[in-house]
Amino acid sequence: MSKLRIGLAGLGRLGQRYAENLARAVPRAELVAVCSPVESERAWARDTLAIPTIHDTFEDMLADPGIDAVVLVTPTSLHASQIEQALDAGKHVFCEKPLSLELEDCRRAAAHAAKASKRAMVGFVRRFDESYRNAFMHIEAGGIGRPFLVYSQTTDLADPTGAFLKFAPTSGGIFLDCSVHDVDLARWLLGRPKAKKVYATGTVAMYPPLEAIKDVDNGIAIVEFEGGQMAMFYASRTQAHGHDTQTDVTGTGGKVSVGRNPRADRVEIADANGVRNSVLPSFYERFAPAFVTQARHFVDAILDDTPFDLTMDDAVEATRIAVALRESQQSGQPVLLA
Ligand code: NAI
Structure with missing residues (x-):
């Protein structure tokens, strides 16, 4: 795999910054799809990003066999279940902090990730x-x-x-x-x-x-x-x-x-x-360059099969x-x- 093909979920305040970074500043990543339930956000993606596919549901994006990894910049209440869905669909996952607002959800998602064949990382940008x-x-x-x-x-x-x-x-x-x-x-x-x-x-x-x-x-x-x-x-x-x-x-x-x-x-x-x-x-x-470094770290770790700097246990x-x-x-x- 020469480039990691990424699908991005969430195009809100931070998700749009992620989209721009993944499309332009992470050379080993290819942003191939995005999804958002909000039409104005999908219109932003059509106007701003030269990407082939824009979905209106997360489930449709997960069904795309041309995606290797999913990046979640969705509301925190969705993180744990979307990590599990993405792993079950055979995608690696990067998820914005925090893993969940509820400890039980965190533990369940971490246990799910420990058994999965693909890998999951929760981002804490300051480490980068x-x-x-x-x-x-x-x-x-x-x-x-x-x-x-x-x-x-x-x-x-x-x-x-x-x-x-x-x-x-x-x-x-x-x-x-x-x-x-x-x-x-x-x-x-x-x-x-x-x-x-x-x-x-x-x-x-x-x-x-x-x-x-x-x-x-x-x-x-x-x-x-x-x-x-x-x-x-x-x-x-x-x-x-x-x-x-x-x-x-x-x-x-x-x-x-x-x-x-x-x-x-x-x-x-x-x-x-x-x-x-x-x-x-x-x-x-304050942290714009660190968001790029963090995205590159995730992509490199998947492509080179090297460890993430942050474990799911850290996120829990x-x-x-x-x-x-x-x-x-x-x-x-x-x-x-x-
Ligand atoms: P936001 O509310 O602006 O954006 C959320 C996005 O998720 C929207 O595009 C919305 O349409 C989309 N969405 C909602 N349901 C969805 C679904 N089922 N499937 C796909 N997309 C869906 O929120 P914001 O501020 O961008 O925050 C997103 C995440 O980023 C949060 O978890 C937050 O904690 C984290 N964050 C992290 C920061 C940091 O410093 N690392 C700073 C700001 C936010």
Whole structure:
């Protein structure tokens, strides 16, 4: 197989970026089909992508024998069952994070993948970001001694229109939607430990409709891991300055930080008001190159039969921790994880 023939499901906010990347920036992939139940999204695909086949159902796309692998950028509630359907149809699968909002679905999909003849990977894009990779390699080389503490935050620019409120009820809440990235990062940078205890709390600072669904727009969390390592997370939907994702890892011999100044570019302005730079507006500007690297990693791993950097167990553990954080935030109690 010289190129991996891909069918992409989901052409929403992120799916369209995936389509453009797979069509133009992943040389060993060929985007041969897309599917979406929404006519305006299929029209976008017809107008934008030079691809032969556009389906209106996922099932029709799976029936196409000319597809080797499926990429899922569909709503999270569909991920686990679509992974299983794709594997049963004899396709390899890449799925956007998170694997599911429910732990049982995660476990079922992971068990299904373990028995399947084709392979499945859940993406956590930050692992493919150059700065996070460099930090990981520095830690692996012993650069900070034994790492024992991660602080990591995912904080989004406030949206005065509150448009995200439409998606909030199905997002799983701030910890499953946003902090799940930090959870996966923390495990990766600390040597993939399992969590034993979590505590989370939060507040509604700007968007009162979140109260009705027991969600918050600013959340903080503490995780204790089985090996004694610790993590602290902050997630926010209300930042005044921009998208501000950053991480510190502290070890016995030093500390490494990623993204401390979420600068949009290398311009720095100095005047009578001080020194300043502009800030990234959203996650996509921050991680655009990493999405391409992640897609290339998936394609290379399938074509060359090499391991994925992320296992299905990693995806299950990230959801297990994020679900416990949501439970703790809603109950006000710490959650012990067996
Ligand atoms: P969206 O709601 O904008 O797009 C979802 C897409 O799925 C739409 O095109 C919709 O028509 C399509 N769809 C719905 N049912 C379908 C079905 N049965 N078969 C095929 N397509 C179907 O959502 P968005 O923001 O693009 O998110 C998609 C996924 O990407 C989510 O799981 C989300 O967690 C993840 N995501 C990850 C980010 C990251 O930083 N890695 C950032 C944003 C989203």
